[in-house]
Each structure stands twice: as C-alpha cells, then as structure tokens.
Amino acid sequence: MSINTSAKISQPFQANTEPMLEETSNKATTKSSDNKSDITIGENIIENPKFSTRNVDVFYDDKQAIFNASLDIGRNEVIALIGPSGCGKSTFLRTLNRMNDTIPSCRISGEITLDGENIYDKKMDPVLLRARVGMVFQKANPFPKSIYDNVAYGPRLHGLARTNSELDEIVITSLEKAGLFNEVKDRLTAPGTGLSGGQQQRLCIARTISVSPEVILMDEPASALDPIATAIIEELIDELRVNFTIAIVTHSMQQAARVSQRTAYFHMGKIIEVGNTSQIFTNPRHQLTENYITGKFG
Amino acid sequence: MNTESPLSGHISKRFDSELEDIRNKVLTMGGLVETQVNNGILALMESDSVIAQKVATEDYKINAMEVEIDEQCVEILARRQPAASDLRLVVTIIKTITDLERIGDQAEKLGRFELELIDEGSTSTQYAKLEHLGNLVSKMLHNALNAFARLDGNVALKTIKKDKKVNDEFESLMRQLITLMMEDPRSIKNALRVSWCARALERVGDHAINICEYVLFLKHGKDVRHIDYKEVKKQLSK
C-alpha cells in the first residue's frame, strides 16, 4: 500500500490520514489470511435455494480457476456475479449447466445441486440439465435460420409440441415473453441474423425460454449492446424473474446494481463476498469488493 | 501510515482529486461556519457590535459555498456514478453541507439578535448565562467537524452523547428566562431575544449531531439517525 500525500488536509481541521474505514481496513488485513481458508463474507448460504454449490473447485489442467466456491441461488431471484476479468465468474456460471463438460481439460470437484439433486451425479443427464438450466451468451448467437426456427429449435429437439399449432403457440409466447413478438410478428420467416443486436439477443432469450427452463444463466448478455437495447434487456430480466431464477454475469456494475437482488463478488477464483445488491453497492464489507466497486486498484 | 487514504487509489486519478477537492471544500466551509458560530458567541458574551455585525453579514459566504459544493456533488453523481464508500461520501457531503448551512443561519441569527440587543442598550448576559451553552455547542461543532475530517467514529459517538447535556442546559436556560419574564414583563422583549439565541445555539448542537451521524453512516454504512445513543452503540458493534 502506498502513502498518499494528497489525502493530507491543509484546512482548519488538520487531520492526519488515519484510515477512513478502520474496521474494513482491518478486514482487508485479515483478508490475506482469509484467502487461505477461503471464507466467503456475507450471505452466500440461504434457505431453500434453487441452486446450491458447496466447496466447488474447478481446474483447467493444472490451473485452478475456482477455489472452494460455496454459493446458493434463491428461487425467482436475480443474482449478479461480478468481478474483474479472469476472476472465474463465467467459469462458475458454466459449471451450473455443465457447459464446461465440453472442455476436455476441465475438472470439477465439490457439490452442485439443483433442487437438491447433484447435477454432476452419474444419473444426471447433461442434456436434460441444459433443458432445465438455459443459457444466454455474451454475443447474440442466433442460428442462421429463420426467427421462427430459432425459437422452435429447442421445443422440436425435446418434442415439447405435438402439433404444429402447439409449436406456433410456444414460439409466439416465447417471443412475447422476450418482448420481441411485436417487432417481428410480420417477419417470422426472416433470418434471425438479420435483426439488430438487441433484437438478436432478445431472440436468443426467447429461444432459451422456449423450452421453459427453471434457471436462466446469462453471460454478459448486454455487453455488446447500446444503452437503449441494454435497458430493454434489463427490463426483460426483471420481468422474467417472476417465472425463472436468473444468474447473470456482468462487467457493468451499474447493470448488476440495477437488475439483481443479490450480488456475488468474485476475485481470483474465489467468491469474496455475497450480499444483497443494495448492501454490496452501498456498504460492501470486504476491502476487495470495496476496491472493485469504487474502481480502485485491487 | 501504510494504509491508503480512502479517497485515493481510484484508477481514475481525476476522480481521486475531485473527491479530495469536495472534501477539502467541506472542511473549509466547516471552518467558516465554526468561525461564524464562535464569533456569534463572542459577540453575545462581549456585546461587541462590530463582531455581531460581521457575523450577521458574513453568512452569504457560507451559502455560496454550499451551492458550489452541491453542484460539484451533483456533477460527481452524474459523471462518476460513485458506489460503496464513494457513494456514501458524496451523500454524506450533500447532507453535511445542508446542516452546515443551517448552522451558519443560526450563527447569523446570533449576530442579528445581539445587534438588536445592543440597539436596545442591553446585553444578553443581563438575562442569562449563555456562555456555558455556547462553549458546549462550539466544542460539539468542533468535534463533529473533526470527526468528519478524520472520519473518527469514536469522536462522532462521543459528540452524539453530548446532546443530552446541551438539551439539559437549554432547558435550564429556558426556565431561567421564563422566571425572569414572569417577574418582569418589561424584560419579555429582550428575554425572548436571548431565548432565541439559546434556541439557535441548541439548534447548532442538533446540526452538529446530525453531522456526526452522517460520519457514522459514511464510516460504517449504517443509518443511525432517530435512534438513541445506546441503540447506536449496539448497532455499530454488530
């Protein structure tokens, strides 16, 4: 830590540069030892969670990406995962629907349960899991097919509609829920890739909710969008909360503050602090969270 | 000292200096307010019309500073969207300067009433001993500003604790003045002026306590307003 002389006050109240946040500073000093014991500050464990992770370690070959992460995700809540790049938040998100299975070098230990079922159990089919836990990606990635086919793909895959009219209904309600139907109702057969960035992302959300998942994971869903499109997506997330549990990774702290009820701060593969979003953004308890949120050097 | 100043260390160096700047301005404003209050008390004690005049007219400086700091705070909110301790600092400053401005108004009142008393050919000391209350309040203000400057929670807590003393002193002064007024109705006019002065001093104390509460909010992130001292202590120790 450096001595900052500019903080010295040359005014009537000649004050020394005594630390402003004595106690949190103390936490920061104890933090270094905390790193070893991997204690997460705050309410990472809640009652009756939808998703529950306990002591999860993730490795890529020999490199450990997640250290002893324990975090619960409540029902019908939006939880924001924030942290600097490479802190493991995306990796953590991807362990929740076993997208990391596609990476051969990835190893996971610990326990992750969805409604009490261990998702890494041999009996758990990753295909079924991914139907229950949908995912929206950073870059809008509609299939190069028509808008209709994009949304209909999931239901067709899982045989959710017996007749064409049932499928039509699923597609329409999904598009409606994603707030896109009115914009595309006249051109459902037009290619999905021809939409604007924000519309594409909403199409991807419609595609995700078409299979009625229980949880939606969002990996920086608005990072490539302009503020208006971002606001629309954020509003949508808030509406979706009624029916789904949502975990969202975001680089924009303002976005995390706006859309989430709880926030988890990741740092170097560890969950440093979890708490109510308003608490995290007004009064974080850990110095690292404080530094990240106020934009200070970690 | 090997801890970073809480205001510095932002990746944006300009943000550091902006926060530093408004904080310094608040301290300058605090100094100005404190001088005003002390001068007001001095004028009362000494029946000094020059000082009283000065106190009565200098308030505009404080008002101007309040406006200036307010604008800067709004600008920081708009441009930096501060969070966590930064957010608490800015919010604290916005509130603190409001209280400081009100203290300034009270000081101005002291000056004005003293001038009126002097016009009547009277002094406050004839009616009541405001000196003790004045010292108490002056000390409280000083400590509140000190707590703000150093973000010293302990000083803030101690200052909040003094509220009762001020209230007691004020009550006793009021009783004294009421007795006086009942005994001598001709003195009512001036006695009221003196009571208003006492009232002003008491208000200064209240505002000082508000500032201390903001300091506690800034430091601990907990709102400790409108609860009694014991409860505050319990909350903070949690």
Place this chain on the structure above:
Amino acid sequence: MNNTDKVKQSLKKRYAKEKRFQLYGKIAVMTGFVFLGLLLLDIITKAIPAFQSTEILLEIPLDRHTLELSSNIALNEDTLSAIDYAGLVKKSMRQKFPDIKKRKDKKQLYKLISSGAEFDLRDMVISKPELISTTPLLIWVKADDDIDTFFKLQTRTSRVTDKQAEFVEQLILQDQIRTSFNTTFFTASDSREPEQAGIKGALLGSFWTLLVTLFLSLPIGIGAAVYLEEFAPQNKLTDFIEININNLAAVPSIVFGLLGLAVFINFFGMPRSVPLVGGLVLSLMTLPTIIISSRAAIKSVPPSIKEAALGLGASHMQTVFHHVLPLAMPGILTGAIIGMAQALGETAPLLMIGMVAFIVDIPGGVVDSATVLPVQIYLWSDSPERAFTALTAATILVLLAFLAVMNMLAIFLRKHFERRW
C-alpha cells in the same frame, strides 16, 4: 525543421516505394496472363481443325438389281449386312473419276475416303431399309485424315500423293468436297483412324471414375473430418493421424497408382483398366484434400453457434448434424469439388492401373474397361498421325472446360451458400 516537414520529406519516398511495389505486382500478373494466353492460344489454334471434318459426296445406287438382291428376299439385318458396302463405295468413287484405269491410281483414289465410310453406310442402310430403292443415295462420307488435313489446312504432306491432290482439286471443282462440324469427335470413342476417333469413351470413363471417387471420398472424407474435428479425443494418436493426413496430401500421385496396383488389382484381384479401380485410387488421392478442407470448414463454424445448441440441450451429435455440418457444407463442397477437379485431371496413378489401354468400346458402367480424358490426351499426343495433334488439343480444351465449370461451381457454392453471422 518540425515534424510535418520531416513527414512531408519522407512521404515522397514512401509513395514512390508504394508505386514501385504495385508495378512489380502488375508485371507479375501480366506475365502470368501472357503465359496463360499463349498456352490457350496455342491449344485453341491447334484444336480448331479437330472440330471440323472433311466430307466427300458419294452417289451410291441402292436398287435391288445393283445389290444383287432378288425381290423375294426379305430386307432384314442378316441380308442387309451381307451386302458388299466396300464395293459400293469403291464403285461410286470410280464413277466419279471414270478415266482412271491404273490399279495404282485406283488404290490412291479409294484412299481418299475414310476406311470407316463403308461402316457408316452399312449402319445407315440397316437402320433405314427403305433406302433400298431405285433412287441412288447421295451421302457425304468422311475423307481420310490425310486428305482432311490437306483440304482443311491447304498444306501438303508427303502422305498425300500428286495424284490424290489432283483428285481433290477435281472434287473441289465439282463441289463434291466440303467441311462440316465434326460430330464424330463427341460421339465416337478411340480409333486408330483420327477421323473416326472421338472422346465419348474417355468422357464416360472419366464420368464413371469420378462417380466412384465422389461416392467414396465424400462420405469418408466428411466422416473423417467430423470425427477428427468434433469427437476425437485430444491425444498423441489423434495428432499422429492428423500429421499423416496432412502429409498424405503431399504424396506424389503416382505412388497412389502403385498402391492401387498392389492392393486393388494384385491383392484383391480386381480387373485392370476399369473405372472402379481408377475411382478407388483417385479416392485415396482426394481424401486428404477433402478431409483437410472439410476440417477447415468445420473449424470456421463459430463456436457460439455450437454453444447455443448445446445450451438448449442438444446433444453433441445433434449439434454437429443440425448446425455445424450444414454451416460447413459450402466449404466442404468447395473442397470436394476442387478435389474432384484434381482427380479429373490426374493421369499418373491411372497409368499404373492400366487405364491407358486402347479401348474402342464406350464404357457402360464402372466395371467396363475404360480410359479417361487426361489419359486419352496422353495417348493421342503419342500418336504419329498429324490429325491426332488437333484431337489432342481439342481434348485438352474439353478437359479445361470441365475443370473451369467445376471451379466455377465451387465459387458459386461458396458465394451463394456461405452464411454470414
């Protein structure tokens, strides 16, 4: 001197450099074009005569009396094929020049006509028996290749005698000699006589060979590419296979011919000279090309599409077959077509497995003896008759045309079906 001046000074130099570089590029391109132009010009000028053939008008009496057929004999194939057509043709020639008596001259006279004329006449009569009537048949028959060359190019070689030149001049005067479009080139197969030789056999041979190649190398190539790119575990064995496939693409094609000879013909005992074996050998040769280009096409499918499908709960197989393959298809087909074009132009490995034989029959399937276009070119370029030079050039043109069409198809597929995301 400030920076702007310095920059200004260096600007001139930089622009000059740029211009020089562009000039080098232009020169290089021009050189390439000049050579290509020369090549094409040479081939085309040589090929033009092959598309025309010289014909001589014959008047052949086809009444029953001349043919010595009594009126009670039925006109069926047996009786018609028994007729002495050679005699008829010769007689008709003699009638054109009645004053020729010497045996030697007569022989030279007969040589004006292609030896295939009598067969053409026979085929014509058999297919149309009503031609047997009192009115004589007027028929244009092919001239001999030497006469053909002499008449078309107006240059006499030692193979055309003075007497023959005289005959031709007389025919010209009587307007009984002409040139017309050489349909034989496209409808006949190989022959010792250039005027009777065509490329239909070789063309069909190429077709059958490529069909075998396509049906073998495309599924195997795509399958291998999909497996290696999507499913194969990342280990030493996979790496080893990858390196070998890449190296296989650089193996000289004749080695594949040797391999085909050793494995398919000697070991499995397959017949020689057939498109099946040719196709097998060419499959071996085009497989690496197809695998490499298919893998590149599969790799270029953005991972975000795969993730989207996986995230919706599609299995790995479904992801590959619903999304990756369709998106990679234009690239895969482009690679396949280029591989096919390569196979179409390949000669060396086919020489090894005996597709270089002289085959007159037109192949009707993959196990009929056949030759292919490039081998036909090779064969004809070796023939002594002058007319074969033109045929060689014409065949090269046909081959080039097919290659161009295939490449254009590849470009079309790439441009039209390539999806943007």
